[in-house]
Amino acid sequence: TQYSPITNITQYSPITNITQYSPITNTLPNTVLTNITQYSPITDITQYSPITDITQYSPITDITQYSPITDITQYSPITNINCVLTSTL
Known part of the structure; x- marks a missing residue:
């Protein structure tokens, strides 16, 4: 961001x-208006805009998918301590 x-x-x-x-305005008889419209860089910016690339490959989604928080919850040693304590009792 x-x-x-x-x-x-x-x-x-x-x-x-x-x-x-x-x-x-400079070339009224030789109308190059169609050429400007066809090869206008405005459309190129929209097509190849890096804005969409940031959204597609945004590292924010990667952090959510591979977040180590879920790994800690799955392999939390707290449950192991409880198992050992109950077996000892």
């Missing part, structure tokens, strides 16, 4: 740059 690159994508997003330097 601290080093999440989600905020970096918003700060350095090239979406605003396309709007500022858009060659739409």
